[in-house]
Every structure is written in structure tokens, then in C-alpha cells.
Amino acid sequence: MAPAFDNRFSRRTLLQRSAVGFGSLALRGLMSAAETPNPLAAKKPHFPARAKRVIFLFMKGGPSHVDTFDPKPLLDRDHGKPLPFALPRVTFAKTSTLLKSPWQFRQYGESGLPVSDLFPHVARCVDDLCIMRSLHGTNPAHGGALLKLHTGSDTFVRPSMGAWISYGLGTENSDLPGFVTICPTLAHGGVNNWGSAFLPAWAQGTPLGNASVPADQAVVRHIRSPLSTSALQRLQLDMASKMSRNHLHMTGEDANLEARIDSFELAFRMQTAMPELQDIQGETEATQKLYGMDDPTTRNFGRQCLMARRFAERGVRFIQVTHSDANVQWDQHGDLIKGHTKNAAEVDKPIAGLLYDLKARGLLEDTLVIWGGEFGRTPTAQGGDGRDHNPEGFTMWMAGGGVKGGIAYGATDDYGYFAQENKVHIHDFHATLLHLLGLDHEKLTYRYAGRDFRLTDVHGHVVKDILA
Template sequence: MWTNNATSRRQLLKSSALGFGNLALLGLLDQEARASSRDTRNPLAPKPPQFPAKAKRVIFVFLHGGPSQVDTFDPKPLLTRDHGKPFPGQIPRIVSSPTGNLLKSPWQFKHYGQSGIEVSDLFPHLGGCVDDLCFINSMHGSNSRHGGALLELHTGSDTFVRPSMGSWVTYGLGTENQNLPGFLTICPTLTHGGVNNWSSAFLPAWTQGTPIGNASIDAAQAKIPFIQNTETPSEAQKLELELLGQLGREHLAHTGPDPALEGRLSSFELAFRMQLAAPELQEITGESEATKKLYGMDDPKTRSFGHQCLLARRFSEKGVRFVQVTHSYKWDQHGDLRKDHASNAAEVDKPIAGLLKDLKARGLLKDTLVVIGGEFGRTPVAQGDDGRDHNPHGFTLLLAGGGVKTGFRYGATDDYGFYAVQDKCHVHDFHATMLHLMGIDHKKLTYFYGGRNYRLTDVHGEIATGIIA
């Protein structure tokens, strides 16, 4: 007689329950072991990438307000031909206000370099660098408002407070200079999210961006605050820190891990070390006149932003993992496009080109990823007589160094520059690609918070392999 010896589902679960529990326990212990493997005495210590990296550091040049792609790096002959006519496609509903007919660019585009890439007359100096640049012409985002778009570009979320990309990079890789923060932001904007754009949010405090000045301060006057203690001698400070550290370690020995306390202790120790390293790096008097001129510091128009870019090179050269400079808040041309875009470009064109040339001459560009762009682009249709509205559906980011293809265009917008249509690259895809170039799998750089694992790209993001050299 045939006998059914099959195990029922209830019996299987009953007999294997301890096995499932053991697997879960092993997973938790593995996470705990990984967390404890971090040097809590020095959390900023450099950490190896997850796989061979093409870039060691990032410089992010942020053009706050939304530069117009069709007036800068994305030429559209049909826009010129059909100037004054209605846009033949569907205008998105989330554009912030009523729009008019197609508006041609007031500027001409020219071919530059061996690659022959076209760049607007607004950027002749950057035009001379096209053979070192990768143009992502198919960027798109999810939010047409400055606040949401800034947060999305900086943190990956346009609705919630999340850690910034600089904080994620610092969390994953630490920094190469233990006397400086891993993440610096020079003259950052205080609007449209403000500190949330360089915040560590729920990541450890030591990943927070350290601001140098703010957008309302001339770059020459921007300094790391409270960097020098004129009241207490350094030897006395050292003794105070040693006692504080001893008390903190004794407390932790009784209570167990306390990220907040550990973060405070490490920040105190870093602040002490910065007193020697940071003032020297902020002082540019030792730079040659030729170098200063390269950044446009001999011209009142370019001096301030040139100072920012020069500081970015100096800090990156000394091992800071992520440096941001901000041209804020000038690119939001709902009107006066001709006057204001021309003025804005004149302030940043030479300094950015100078940064690229200086990095290349020093052998730093090959492993420094330079990112240049704003939170979105502008519409190809007019707003008023001489303006363009916000457009998150198709805009341009420029990349250089760090393992990207050079003299190369990636993706495309439609014939008028409204929508990304070819090799579309969402902000999440850019973040995934940036982390990949840094040797990090964006799906594996996670942090457990509020009951689940978070990452910079959350549940999104595909690597734009087409831009990788």
C-alpha cells in the first residue's frame, strides 16, 4: 500500500522555526559586526571602496536657480526656426505659471575642440574644455519647485529630510585627511531647503557638511567659524579633550554604543585638529599670480566665485572627500533672460574652466569627479517677453574627470529641448552613477533607520553605464 510521507506545511514550519530564527540572528550579528568594525575613535578614517573606484573625491559646482539648457549646452536649431510659434507638444501641467510661444536662444552656439561639441557664446572658457567634459543632456527630475528640486538633487528626496549625497559619500568612504571634515560646502545657499541640502539627517553627525560662509558673504570673507581658540592654549585644549574622551569612553563602557555621544566626541577631536590644518588651506596668499588669474581672481566680476573654485581645489587636493561650491541664487530668469543669464555666465565661466584646467595640470582630474549644474532647466517657451519658466523634464549636467567619457554627449531632449527623450537620466540615476564611479554599489550603501534600510537612491536608480569610460 502506498504511504504519503510528505511533510505538511505546519510540520515544516514547526520543525524549521529555530532554523529561521538562527538565520535572522546571524544576519543581525553580521550587521552588528560590520557596524562595530568601524573605528568609533576615528569614524572619518578612509574606508576602502566596495570595488575598484575611478574617482576618489567629488567637487560639485552648483548653479542655483536653474540655468537654461537651450541657452547653454543643448542647442536646438528647430527652436530658432520656429521662434514665436506655439509648442507643438503637450506642455506639462506642473509648470509654475502660464507660458507663451517658443522662444529662440539669444545666443549663438559654436563647435569647440576635437570633439566638435557645441557650446553657447555664454561659455567660451568652458567651450575650450569640451574635450574634458561629458554632457548629460537628458537629465530629468520630479519637482518643478526650487525647494523640492534642490532637495531631490542634493538628497534624493524632494519631500522628506534625507541625508545629502555628500554625507552618503563621506559615510561610505570617510576622508583622506583626518585633520579636515569629509564634506565641505563653500558659500552654500540658505534658501530652498537651506541646511537640509547638506545635512546628515539620520546618518552619523560626522558626515554632516561643514559650511564655509554662506551665499550672502563674499568668498574671500567666508571662513570656517570658530576655527581658532585665542583664549585657551593648545596644550590645555589637548588635556581637556583627553579628559573628555576618557569620561566618554567610561560612559560608553557602561551604556553600550551611543552614536550621538560618539559623534560629539569625534567632532570635538576633529575641531581641535582643524585649528592647525584649516586656516592654512583657507589662506590663498601662497598661490601664484598665474594661478589666481587662471581662476579669474584678477577681475572683480569673477573674483568671488573664482575664490570658491580655488578653495575647492585646495581642499580636494588635501583629501576632503566631497566639496561643494555654490553660485547662488541667480539663475532663476523668469524675466530678463538676456541680461541676467549673460551676467551669471560671466561670473562662473572662467572660474569653472580654471578649476578644470588646474586639476588637470596637477594630475587630479583623472580621479576627481567634477559635477556642474543646477536643480532643473528652463522651458523652451517664453514666460513674458524675455524669460523662461522652470523645467525639470529635460536639462543638462556637466561631468568631468573621475572616469567619465570625455568630449562626449549622453542622451538628448526633444527637438525643442522640453523633454528628455533619449537615454533618460533621472536624478536617482545620476546618484547611482556617481556612487558607482566612487566604487560604491548604490544598493548596498545603506543605513538602518526607522525600521528599514535607507540609501541615497532609496528604491530607485540605474547606473548610466554609457557615460563611463
């Protein structure tokens, strides 16, 4: 028979017997604070991934699909005639008759896919492209359409797709952010397009410059301190971190303070990694020429694409490159020929160079490259030779990262106004993007304000027919 437990001892005896235990509890708390894991550490996907990282080539303003990757013979035939069916219930502005494309389409590669004369360099990579011709969204205005594409919502502030991916997968390089956006536009949603909203602050994008800054000036500022050594900064950071951890120990969890501590640590580590990454002088002359760095027309966007490759090969998870001109962009309500010719000339060679370079280095296989804008353009004319916004049907393409190359998926109607065959909503695009990264869009959730949120909200289907 077990002896009865004797609970007759004084408080002094209790303290004497448990003193060592209190000390171990305190030590455990201090050690856990000192060994807080990096929240951006690489995480396992839900299932085997086809892609490890994403490069998103964003064409701000909405390039015209019927002038780039979606040829329409009937549009050429019926030039000047009225559109033979009803317009969408909501349109951005008034347009007139059908406007044929000023550019010819030619077939390229073993696939024979047609590409317009606007993109002769990208056309030579067509066998690596999965051209999705049946995208459609919900908003005909730039602001709403940009937010829809980047965050899945055009009505509420939501985390961006890059933030969701950083949250779900972390980064493969602890010395660099998980999400970088190069020369992003500050208009039409601005920081919300790369923000983390209610996700932890460490998941948000790190902007380098903005659309009004030349690419060679789009760098991490203040990367070196002229006033203190690295050793002194380390001591200062350790002291600040210790004070913050003590505060957390007394007050409990504070996501904002924890994110600030993490950002200080990342900034310190970036002082070692970023100077070398931002210095492209080590790139060969042939490589720089491949990206168009030798030509004033292509130099700016070429540098952005080259930096995207350098970030990708160093383990950054999501890299966005934005082509945005404050005067023209891709938003040609008038002067379509002048505007699209200028824009395509600036990006065509750099994009092809990026695809060639990734493929030569063995990176294209597990790097998903995406090209597109927030919507397309109407097949009807506006302002003489311009086109209006069109979210009803447009084109984006993917390359590498587990998608089939040399295919065109889906279709718009005979004139290019509405997505008609194998329609791909923006939610479907996001679901497919996450799937290629090994993430189930229905399981990548975050509880906020009493409900579980996700990038695709309550929608989205993976487009399985484009998977390799």
C-alpha cells in the same frame, strides 16, 4: 577518564581565583574606549573606483540648457510660434510661445561639441566634458527640486549625497572633514541639502559661510583660541573625552554623544590644518589669475573654485561650490539676457580655470567635477524674455573621474522641453556618481526605522555608456 569538575568552593574562593580576570576585562574596556577609531577614516570601496573625490559646481536657480549646452535649431526657426505639443501635466507657471536662444552656439575642440557664447572659457575644455542632455526630475519648485538633487527625495528629510559618500568612503585626511560645502544657499531646503539626516552626524557637510557671505569671508570661524594654548586645549579635550567615555560606559551607546566627541577631536585637529589651507597667499599670481582672482566679476566664484581645488588635493572627499546671488541667481523668469549674461560671466572663467588646474596637477583623472542646477528652463517664454522652471528635461555635465570626455549623452526633444533619448533620472545620476567612486548604490545602505535606506531609494541605474 577525565576528572569530575569540582564546583564545591566558596564565593570568596571564586573572587580570589577570578580577580585578575575582572581587572583584564576593565582594562580592555578602557583601552577600547581610548582607542576608538576615527569614524571618518578612509574606507575601501565596494570595487575599484574611477574617482576618489567629487567637486560639485552647483548653479542655484536652474540655468537654461537651451541657452548653454543644448542647442535647438528648430527653436530658433519656430521662434514666436506655439509649442507644437502638450505641456506637462504639472507646470510651475504659465508660459507663452517659443523663445529662441539669444546666444549663438559654436563648435569647439576635437569633438566639435557646441557650446553657447555664454561659456567661451568652458567651451575650450569641451573635450574633457561629458555633457548629459537628458536629465529629468520630478519637482518644478526650487525647494523640492533642490532636495531631490541633493538627497534623492523631495518629500522626506533624507541624507545628502555628500553625506552618503562620506559615510561610505570616509576621508583621506583625518585633519579635515570628509564633506565641505562652500557658500551654500540657506533657502530651498537649506541645511537639509548638506545634512546627514539619520546617518551618523559626522557624515554631514561642514559649511563655510553661506550664499550671502563673500567667499573671502567663508572660512572656519574661531579657528584659533585667544584664551588658551594648544597644549591646554588638548588637556581640556582629554578630560572632556574621558568624562564622556565614562558616561558611555555606564549608559551604553549614544550616537549623538559619540558624534559630539568625534566633532571635538576633528575641530582640534583642524586648528592645525585649516589656517594653512585657507591662506591662498602661497598660490602663484598666474594661478590666481587663472581662476579670475584679478577681476572683480570673477573674483568671488574664482576663490570658491580655488578653495575647492585646495580641499580636493588635501583629501576631502566631497566638495560643493554654490553660485547663488540673492537678487538674480539663475532663476530668470524675466530678463533672461541680463541675468544669464551676468551669471555666466561670474562663473565661466573660474570653472575653466579649475579644470585646467586640476588637469595640470594630475588631479582631474581621479577627481569627478559636476556642473548643473536643480532643473532647466522652458523653451517657451515667460515675462517677455524669461523662461520658467523645467524639470522635464535639462543638462548637467561631468568631467574627469572616469567619464568619457568630449561626448554628449542623451537628448531632449526638438525644442528642449522633455528628456527623450537615453533619459537620465536623478536617481540614475546618483547611481552613476556612486559607481564612479567605487560604491554600489544598492549596497550602500543604512538601517533606520526598520528598513534599509539608500541614496537611490528603490530606483536608479548606472549610466554605463558614459564610463571611460
